[in-house]
Amino acid sequence: MTEEQSARKEPAVITVKPEWCKGCGICVAFCPKDVLEMEGGTAKVLRPDDCIKCMLCELRCPDFAITVE
Numbered sequence: 809m810t811e812e813q814s815a816r817k818e819p820a821v822i823t824v825k826p827e828w829c830k831g832c833g834i835c836v837a838f839c840p841k842d843v844l845e846m847e848g849g850t851a852k853v854l855r856p857d858d859c860i861k862c863m864l865c866e867l868r869c870p871d872f873a874i875t876v877e
């Protein structure tokens with residue numbers, strides 16, 4: 809297995825900064841794997857194991873409130 813392949817298998821660490829999130833729901837709408845869900849006005853990470861690290865949530869968030877590592 810190459811280093812790149814093993815890196816891809818590492819579970820993603822998705823972080824939502826609740827103080828920056830305005831609850832627009834864009835990240836939830838763009839996530840192709842339904843990893844995220846709106847809860848109490850902010851985005852919540854529900855299924856991090858399903859994340860394919862496409863980075864769409866991070867790219868689309870207008871407030872830079874969500875990061876994927």
Ligand code: SF4
Nearest residue numbers: 839859860862863865
């Ligand atoms: S990186 Fe992609 S799959 Fe992972 S939570 Fe963000 S939008 Fe969903």
Ligand code: SF4
Nearest residue numbers: 829830832833835869
């Ligand atoms: S896109 Fe950003 S501001 Fe909008 S709900 Fe998601 S984390 Fe919050």
